[in-house]
Amino acid sequence: MKRQKRQVKPKKKRLPSSPKQRKITFWSYLCSAPSLILIGLVVVFPILYTGYISLTNMNVYHWFDFDIIGLDNYKRALFLVDSGFLSALLTTILWTIVNMAIQLVAAFVLASLLNIQSLKLRKVYKTLLMFPWAMPGYVSILLWKTGIFNSQFGLLNQWMERLGLQTVRWLSNDVSAFICCTVVNLWLALPFMIMIMDGALQSIDKSYYESAILDGAGWFRRTVSITLPTIRPIIGPAVIITVFTTFKQFDVVYLLTQQAGAKTGSHFHTLITYTYENAFITNNYGYSSAISILIFVLLLLFSWKFRLEEKS
Amino acid sequence: MKRVRKLAAWILTLAVMIPFVFTSVGCSQGADADTDSNQVVIWHDKEDAVAEALLAELNRLVPDVEFVLEKKTSLTDSLKLSGNDPSASPDLFIFAHDKIGVFAEMDILAPVTEFVSEETLSSYLDMTVDAVTYKGEIYELPIYFETLLFMYNRRYMQDEEVPSTTEELYSYMQANTGRGRYGFVEQHSTAYYSAAWIHGFGGSLISEAGEPLLDSDAVKNALSYHLKFVELMPGETEYSTVNTLFIEGQADSTIGGPWMVPSAREAGIDLGIAPMPVVDETGLSLSPYSGVQGVYVLKHAAESKKETIQQVMTALCDPSVGIALAQASGCAPANTACYDDPDIAEDEMVTAMRDTAQIATPMPNIPEMDVMWTVTGNLLSDVNLSGEDVETAADEAQKQALDLIAAMQ
Structure with a gap:
């Protein structure tokens, strides 16, 4: 195989910036400073502090008198990477793919329906679709658990009984628990994606569609050639945010299936619920912080990969 | 441009350093805080x-x-x-x-x-x-x-029907469970509640020295024996389901805490409280935490x-x-x-x-108990809700408990 010659890009010469440009840059940074400091306070500091704690022996027996013990916690944390951890990692990847795929398709369809010109009561539909977002997640999840999936009082089993079918314990096995958690997660996450998609769709210049219609393009061609390429850069950041939110999902899975005192019998674990049960309950903050940092690095690697794909 | 980059670097450094400064100032203020002794x-x-x-x-x-x-x-x-x-x-x-x-x-x-x-x-x-x-x-x-108490609804369970042994309780459950009604309900797969059965077999979740005892014969016997009762109870094990079944009059009896009493009385239930049944096999009462x-x-x-x-x-x-x-x-x-x-x-x-x-x-007051609640809960859910073999599940739970206790240090 011939090796292709790499094209070497000519190095750009930096032009000397004018005093006016320097002033603008100076003001930009000065105006951003409060936000940067706030981000430092709520985002950067906890990460750095967790990194620091992960190097110490902070646990119940050394709560306030902890010492730096180097990378010992990381060595122990790597022992957590057993079959259970790997299984949870694979399940989490599957969980993220399934949720994102359904979320993107469902949000696109619903946002497209909301953008039909002749649609009446558009605002009412939009409000209704945003409703899950307005409710606290904790309340919504427990309402789904008790109101819909509960084998004694849940709506699903009431329907099953009316239809003369055997009642089902929806959250007791891994597959049905996965499906139930996906449904609840979609219910909670769709409003955000619909809102972003709706905004993106509204930002498309209508003249593109008019020209395409004049050229004889059908709905599918218009969607593939105009809608999707145009909204892609707009929804891109939202998709990346949602991918990570879904990947590090805890509350939906934990509250539906793993909550202390209300376990359902399912062994469906995401990476975070697994590490919670196998590390965080030990009250060993050094060890738990090391695991958090490892998960953080894992997410950074995913993020880096996504960024590369986004660029390409 | 160099100056501007320098400024940017300073601002970014400040963004990272200020939280540390805030924290240390906060800490020192805390230490010097004037306390109102009255x-x-x-x-x-x-x-x-x-x-x-x-x-x-x-x-x-x-x-x-x-x-x-x-x-x-x-x-x-x-x-x-x-x-x-x-x-x-x-x-x-x-x-x-x-x-x-x-x-x-x-x-x-x-x-x-x-x-x-x-x-x-x-x-x-x-x-x-x-x-x-x-x-x-x-x-x-x-x-x-x-502590937990044996409570019953006098409308459905007469005073003379109150079981004094676990076998009597089982017979009552068999005779009175079905068609949406239960003879007895409890949070069967929760460590706090199941401990009563384990103690009734002379077992314990953890020793005073902090050694988990989930693979002991007493625990395994208790879990195996308890299974037949679980089969006559609902699949859900959480408080809200058990409480609602009893309050709504769909369950004749339950093991619950005093916190259930106000809502039971409010619901007009003629509430009876009886001693805990005795395990026939051991002669010991169910002994709740x-x-x-x-x-x-x-x-x-x-x-x-x-x-x-x-x-x-x-x-x-x-x-x-x-x-x-x-x-x-x-x-x-x-x-x-x-x-x-x-x-x-x-x-x-x-x-x-x-x-x-x-x-x-x-309840044990040793720090190791913190992990035992979760591990025992998992064991109970594996045995009672997932149908896993008691022997295997108990051995695995023991191993997990030992690992987690080691990880506490």
Whole structure:
């Protein structure tokens, strides 16, 4: 195989910036400073502090008198990477793919329906679709658990009984628990994606569609050639945010299936619920912080990969 | 341009450094904070009726001290973060005794014997004093205790039908379960509830030395025996389902705490309370865990407000406090002097609780218990809800418990 010659890009010469440009840059940074400091306070500091704690022996027996013990916690944390951890990692990847795929398709369809010109009561539909977002997640999840999936009082089993079918314990096995958690997660996450998609769709210049219609393009061609390429850069950041939110999902899975005192019998674990049960309950903050940092690095690697794909 | 880049670097550095500066300033302020020695801040997680009764009693008994009662939903987590910081933590807090080991190891507690003599504590029920003792020190002043009780709905289960043994209970369940009704319900896959069955087989979740005992024969026998009861109960194990079934009259009997009583009475249930059934195989009663609620003193308060805390702790030993709180909570007082009060002595619930205290097992107060709740919960759900083999599941749970306990260090 011939090796292709790499094209070497000519190095750009930096032009000397004018005093006016320097002033603008100076003001930009000065105006951003409060936000940067706030981000430092709520985002950067906890990460750095967790990194620091992960190097110490902070646990119940050394709560306030902890010492730096180097990378010992990381060595122990790597022992957590057993079959259970790997299984949870694979399940989490599957969980993220399934949720994102359904979320993107469902949000696109619903946002497209909301953008039909002749649609009446558009605002009412939009409000209704945003409703899950307005409710606290904790309340919504427990309402789904008790109101819909509960084998004694849940709506699903009431329907099953009316239809003369055997009642089902929806959250007791891994597959049905996965499906139930996906449904609840979609219910909670769709409003955000619909809102972003709706905004993106509204930002498309209508003249593109008019020209395409004049050229004889059908709905599918218009969607593939105009809608999707145009909204892609707009929804891109939202998709990346949602991918990570879904990947590090805890509350939906934990509250539906793993909550202390209300376990359902399912062994469906995401990476975070697994590490919670196998590390965080030990009250060993050094060890738990090391695991958090490892998960953080894992997410950074995913993020880096996504960024590369986004660029390409 | 160089200057601008330098400025950008400075701003970014500041963004990272300022939080550290804030934190260290916060810490040093905390250490220097001027404490009002006449004010006592008490954290709790109790219902309003209990807090109000306590405040009224304290105001009456120690009028010179100003009390601030703060309800904290995640009290133990807050204390883990700020237990040694006088500016961010309370002077006293009220909680069950099972966290004593954790907080004592964190070194944020002062022994209550610094303020209350052992002679005073000798009038308390032995079970309550044992429960609050950790490594030979008493870290909590017991006020009242709670434990699980066998409750039944007289409309469906007559007094003469109340089972005295577990086999009688099983026969009753077989005869009265079906078509949406249950003879007996409990939170069968929750460690706190299932412990009663394990104790009934002479077993335990963990030894006093902190060694898990999930693979012991007693635990395995208890889980195997309990399975046939689980089959006649609903699949859900959480409080809301069990409570609703009993309150709605769909379940004839249950094992529940005193916290169920107000809603049962409100629902018009003719509530009966009976002794725990005896396990036929062992001759031992089902022995539920008991939780002793009481007052803890934080170390910093014991040093900086010694006299005020002394006054408050002495007042808390007054039987009137136990009586008022027992009346507000429906639980049994820890101080035996409280039972001289006719209202307390004649209260059916309190009497039942005191009787159950004879057989109840105080929840272990060692730090290792923190991981045992989760591991035992998983074991129960594996056996009762996923149908896993008792032997295998118990051995795996034992291994997980050992790993987690090792990871605590």
